[in-house]
Amino acid sequence: MLRKDIGIDLGTANTLVYVKGKGIVVNEPSVIAIDADTGEILKVGMEAKKMLGKTPSNIKAIRPLKDGVIADYTIALIMLKYFISRACEGFNLFKPRVVIGVPIGVTDVERRAILEAGLEAGANKVYLIDEPMAAAIGSNLDVEEPTGNMVVDIGGGTTEVAVISLGSIVTWESTRVAGDEMDEAIMQYVREMYRVAIGERTAERVKIEIGNIFPKKEFDELETTVSGIDLSTGLPRKLTLRGGEIREALREVVMTIVESVKNTLEKTPPELVSDIIERGIFLTGGGSLLRGLDLLLEKETGISVVRADDPLSAVAKGAGIVLERINILKKLQGVG
Ligand SMILES: Nc1ncnc2c1ncn2[C@@H]1O[C@H](COP(=O)(O)OP(=O)(O)OP(=O)(O)O)[C@@H](O)[C@H]1O
Numbered sequence: 001m002l003r004k005d006i007g008i009d010l011g012t013a014n015t016l017v018y019v020k021g022k023g024i025v026v027n028e029p030s031v032i033a034i035d036a037d038t039g040e041i042l043k044v045g046m047e048a049k050k051m052l053g054k055t056p057s058n059i060k061a062i063r064p065l066k067d068g069v070i071a072d073y074t075i076a077l078i079m080l081k082y083f084i085s086r087a088c089e090g091f092n093l094f095k096p097r098v099v100i101g102v103p104i105g106v107t108d109v110e111r112r113a114i115l116e117a118g119l120e121a122g123a124n125k126v127y128l129i130d131e132p133m134a135a136a137i138g139s140n141l142d143v144e145e146p147t148g149n150m151v152v153d154i155g156g157g158t159t160e161v162a163v164i165s166l167g168s169i170v171t172w173e174s175t176r177v178a179g180d181e182m183d184e185a186i187m188q189y190v191r192e193m194y195r196v197a198i199g200e201r202t203a204e205r206v207k208i209e210i211g212n213i214f215p216k217k218e219f220d221e222l223e224t225t226v227s228g229i230d231l232s233t234g235l236p237r238k239l240t241l242r243g244g245e246i247r248e249a250l251r252e253v254v255m256t257i258v259e260s261v262k263n264t265l266e267k268t269p270p271e272l273v274s275d276i277i278e279r280g281i282f283l284t285g286g287g288s289l290l291r292g293l294d295l296l297l298e299k300e301t302g303i304s305v306v307r308a309d310d311p312l313s314a315v316a317k318g319a320g321i322v323l324e325r326i327n328i329l330k331k332l333q334g335v336g
């Protein structure tokens with residue numbers, strides 16, 4: 001077969017493309033830089049992300065997805081086309097079948113926008129798959145057996161909690177609180193505590209370097225330096241931040257995520273809950289890499305927690321291989 005099946009995780013933070021037989025072929029931030037005067041695309045992905053917050057007035061670095069859905073349709077379409085065409089390089093004769101992961105919480109209008117974008121970007125057929133289902137398949141969980149599996153996918157824009165059994169999502173919650181809100185909480189903390197403004201990329205770096213959410217001495221000892229603008233003098237200022245304070249700054253956001261997991265467990269039938277207790281809660285998505293998140297979830301739910309081996313690429317991989325799973329494919333919404 002010359003036709004390709006492609007799985008896409010069009011994430012708020014990162015876009016990944018998985019091609020069957022090749023693996024992950026695109027892994028770039030979901031950012032695009034355009035010339036504000038002419039509309040010309042200047043950079044896509046990593047090169048564009050470097051420009052966030054640093055652009056002169058005639059250049060705009062845009063994140064076209066917000067909270068897991070398309071916020072700027074025109075720009076998202078350009079980005080999707082760019083990534084699909086990169087994935088298909090050298091295979092221009094056969095249009096691919098494309099499966100795109102979407103948050104469960106998206107509206108019908110948002111679903112249609114994404115399906116259309118896929119077709120316009122050059123797909124032969126486009127299917128949508130719920131992200132936690134893709135994450136579960138991509139992590140090799142057997143979603144078709146009559147056993148409950150709980151997946152918690154914490155991305156940049158959304159946290160999706162789902163219990164899957166017999167190839168379907170039985171109970172779920174989707175919250176528009178995830179990694180981006182953690183960054184915002186850090187920015188807000190630094191502004192309030194030190195009267196210093198830092199950018200979102202700096203906040204993300206702080207989160208990755210010293211972010212944590214469980215009281216542990218080794219987390220307290222983490223530290224990093226940031227530069228920002230002193231709000232009283234308007235001059236640049238350097239600060240040292242420590243693990244303990246960042247943990248406090250992140251508490252509220254993370255507790256929202258924990259509540260969402262607990263709510264989903266409460267809605268889940270007891271037989272499936274006992275499967276989950278047996279197998280553990282499965283964590284995917286970049287936000288799940290926050291230090292101690294697994295420990296906090298274990299403490300709060302009393303259930304063991306397992307992080308996926310490769311939490312950032314599970315959705316793209318699952319989307320790329322789901323077309324082989326005919327029983328699940330039948331349940332997917334598609335066009336083309
Ligand atoms: N080591 C880390 N610790 C904490 N957070 C991290 C780490 N590495 C990445 N992240 C965060 O993970 C998020 C991106 O994860 P992911 O790529 O799964 O999101 P996404 O799929 O693009 O978003 P969504 O699913 O919400 O649309 C970002 O907020 C990023 O800062």
Ligand SMILES: [Mg+2]
Pocket residue numbers: 009011012131153154155156285315
């Ligand atoms: Mg995601």
